[in-house]
Amino acid sequence: MTALRHVPAEVVAARALAKASKGSSLKGYLEKSYERLGIPDSLRPVIVALVSNVARRWMLLAKALGYPYERPRASFKFWLSLVVAYQALFRKQKPSKLSWAFKEFPKRDYVDLLRSSPEDFLRDLIPEERDRVYLSVPKWAWEDIKKITDPKEYVLSLDERKHFWVRIRKEGAEAELRRLGYEVEESPLPDVVKLRGPMRWLVRSKLAPSKVVIMELASATIAHLTKGRVLDLTSAPGGKALHARDLGRLVIANDLDPKRFAFGGLERVRSDARLPPFRKAFDALVLDPDCTGLGRLHSPETRIWVSMTSKHKMAEYQRQLIRSALDLLRKGSRIIYSTCTVTWEENEGHAGLFEGLEPVEVPYALPGRLPGWRRYLPNVHGTIGFTFVAYEL
Numbered sequence: 001m002t003a004l005r006h007v008p009a010e011v012v013a014a015r016a017l018a019k020a021s022k023g024s025s026l027k028g029y030l031e032k033s034y035e036r037l038g039i040p041d042s043l044r045p046v047i048v049a050l051v052s053n054v055a056r057r058w059m060l061l062a063k064a065l066g067y068p069y070e071r072p073r074a075s076f077k078f079w080l081s082l083v084v085a086y087q088a089l090f091r092k093q094k095p096s097k098l099s100w101a102f103k104e105f106p107k108r109d110y111v112d113l114l115r116s117s118p119e120d121f122l123r124d125l126i127p128e129e130r131d132r133v134y135l136s137v138p139k140w141a142w143e144d145i146k147k148i149t150d151p152k153e154y155v156l157s158l159d160e161r162k163h164f165w166v167r168i169r170k171e172g173a174e175a176e177l178r179r180l181g182y183e184v185e186e187s188p189l190p191d192v193v194k195l196r197g198p199m200r201w202l203v204r205s206k207l208a209p210s211k212v213v214i215m216e217l218a219s220a221t222i223a224h225l226t227k228g229r230v231l232d233l234t235s236a237p238g239g240k241a242l243h244a245r246d247l248g249r250l251v252i253a254n255d256l257d258p259k260r261f262a263f264g265g266l267e268r269v270r271s272d273a274r275l276p277p278f279r280k281a282f283d284a285l286v287l288d289p290d291c292t293g294l295g296r297l298h299s300p301e302t303r304i305w306v307s308m309t310s311k312h313k314m315a316e317y318q319r320q321l322i323r324s325a326l327d328l329l330r331k332g333s334r335i336i337y338s339t340c341t342v343t344w345e346e347n348e349g350h351a352g353l354f355e356g357l358e359p360v361e362v363p364y365a366l367p368g369r370l371p372g373w374r375r376y377l378p379n380v381h382g383t384i385g386f387t388f389v390a391y392e393l
């Protein structure tokens, strides 16, 4: 791997992974590092791939090095060892390319890893554990996914996805996407298409966000369930709120952290949705709170964070938000609740709070575990894992 002004890519990747283990955003950290170190555009995808591949195999790599492997350490040294081990075990990089690393990482261990295969470190485990450790998913998350679907298929579908979804905002955008080189496929939603081809074509074009918005099919379902005057209680970066506005709704986009908004053109409010400063003046409330993110396990951050997340803490916070949102309902209005996760505790486990409301029949995705609840699954729909429900008063 090429050295960047004397800072090897492995070091940049390990620093980013250590920051992510403390809760910082990987993307934000990498962007700052690119600027500070003058990393050329051509090398950025290499670093992103390294970070992503190490995050997706971190448990196996930790096991190969004899470390405990259910929770990552937040130290740079820990992540640098994993990155170097990855270069040996998966990339079979010649030791001469990593000579700088052997001050910290014994060269003898590197050579041993070069001669080994990932399977060598999994043999002592039962077959299901082999899959789990190879894919680097913590036990609780694996077990929760297993209650719904095959966890190996679920995680592989996220990791190996070759398509992405976009929402069409302007007529004619589909033809422009085809001209960029994409294979365009319809979706169950009238304004969402599936694209096959690299995302960078779209990023480099001038199409997003004025003509199309990169948006998961699952997330795009929510705005279609809204009506009339909409209050999105936890709305940043604003994908669902903007969609609802594009569908002609009158939208208020509320969030505790307005810095997270990524789209213009929204009527924004900053407030804590647990103490919302609103009246019962809305036809639809959208509540899409922070969650454990098991639907986004392909993201390197989620893969690391999920090991340290407590679904019970998340669920308690969600309960507070739901209770406050319910106070804003009036006769005939509805609440649409969604998460990008699949745990019972963060989804159907909240159903008791909606007692007295009617679940709305929804024609999208698969039935969840209780009436009205629906679920998108990566291995069935090619989307993120996503759970949602609409209830009406």
Ligand SMILES: C[S@@+](CC[C@H](N)C(=O)[O-])C[C@H]1O[C@@H](n2cnc3c(N)ncnc32)[C@H](O)[C@@H]1O
Residues within 6 Å of the ligand: 219, 233, 234, 235, 236, 237, 238, 239, 240, 241, 254, 255, 256, 257, 260, 271, 272, 273, 274, 288, 289, 290, 291
């Ligand atoms: C999953 S994100 C929402 C994504 C958004 N629905 C979209 O489609 O772009 C959850 C959001 O909840 C916000 N949030 C967390 N606690 C909150 C609170 N007490 N009140 C309002 N917003 C909150 C976070 O800042 C975050 O932006």
